[in-house]
Amino acid sequence: MNIIVCIKRVPETTDADVFVDKSGKDIDKSGLVFDLNEWDSYAIEEAILLKEKLGGTVTVLSMGGEDSNESLRKCLAMGGDDAIRLTDPAFDGSDGFATAKVLAEAIRKIPFDLILTGTQAEDDGYAQVGVVLAELLGIPHAALVNRIEVQDKKLKVHRELEGGLEEVFEIDLPAVLTIQTGINEPRYVSIMGIRKVAKKEIKTFGTSDLNLKTEEVGFSGSHIRLEKVFLPPVGEGAQMLEGKPEDLALTVFNILKDKGGLT
């Protein structure tokens, strides 16, 4: 089975202090560490597990600048066979729709049976690229997939719904699946592993290679425009408890007694 995985390199903001930058349209990323988008790490792992079971190839695709090579190499070190970076100044400012257009044009050049993407990206959280991509390519899709079983020319997939419920579908190949976190346990990549793929060629494609006009991508090819970003309004918020750990413990104990019926 030949699989294409679409990935993105994103800043890690879970534990970081986040500030709005001077443009007012993004955060200040200067002090942030970047890594492979969490959902995508499950998507690439799932592709490699399928390859290990069934043979075939895993091609990793990412739209982004040279920095994205780092995440592409991580995917190669995990077991990907080829990496392609889609890069062009014209791609800057692409929203989820424009990004999917670029990916679709690149994918038309590559033979495949299955495309995996993360369900969403940690940074912009659109949760739309994979499903838009499927429609642009005219193939079926399923979003939020947390289990895949391969059958002959079709897959049995589980979609994660709300409240612990799952929906099981049969889907014909080729197809696009957007992968939910928790579907597998992404393998660890050692520094040695990264070094081994450090010299591997990463192909690049721009608009001229992809049968795309510059106005179809980037800001002009997008559907939505980001006007400004701001820190979320703080609601009433919590009453912040301060003091020595022992005093805090006493306060917590009293809250538990008062509100939780602790004796």
Added chain:
Amino acid sequence: MKEIIVIAEHRRGELRDITWEMLSKGRQLAESMGADLGVAVLGKGVNPFADALKSKAKRVFVVDDERLEVYNSETYEKVLMQLITERKPSLILVGHTATGMDFAPSLSVRLKMPLATDCIGIDVNGEDLLLTRQLYGGKINASVSFLKQGPYMVSVRPGAFPVVEKETLPGEIVYIPSPLTDEGLAKRFIQYVEAAVGEVDITQADILVSIGRGIKDAENIPMVKEFADAIGGVLACSRPVVDKKWLPKGCQVGTSGKTVKPKVYIAIGISGAFQHVAGMKGAGTVIAINKDPKAPIFNAAQYGIVADLFKIVPVLKDKVKELRK
């Protein structure tokens, strides 16, 4: 007359909360845009839904077909393509749910209609809409606008808009013939599967001690479990802990896990993504412990402690043990 159409969401015989939330927001938008509010309900034997919905909209569009018994993006897209092409609404509201995330993006491409996903704010600005979305896991909000002229499609985050009771609307029920045929589908529903119930039912606990990504390693869980035991609480968690297989799915609080209503909920090392908060907002009192003073969890808590959980939890455990002697 302009029209806003809400796509009703239902599963296993029940209309889902997001439907009422979208109708409530849709009503307000319809009033400020001078538009009619409609709601579309697709399914098999959905007359009871139509009756339940009719006081909330000017029109209820019903597509009743046995092929719509369960949700399938393929059938939904076919039916909605026809309905929307015919009605030409200026705005379509869809839930940013497991269902909406599966069909709205592809439907928007087919309709050549711009889509803004996961919106927590929708404001009318003259002829345009100004939307609010969240970036970076809820650490930043963004104002977003559409680049093209409408019509538009907006997917709405569950829980973002309150249900406000208003005087009833006439709710004319409009039956739309289904365009579906017995033609084969590329995607075929097989069944629903329920997640396994855990050993402990976290929905029944009075006190829940819940851990998140901040716990860093499975090895650190016993420390929190000891604290939970010391206060007679039950251990729960947020999604990353289950994704890493450190605790079973039955322990997960949030949209894709359990909805809990304990008397006291102690969130330890949980940043407070909306999917998690949605599952615990029914708690009586929430105490949040996080080292990041800007963590969104502090907005969902009554009491907050900014601290390193590895330093504070052992002290909490010892002190409570001492006080309960």
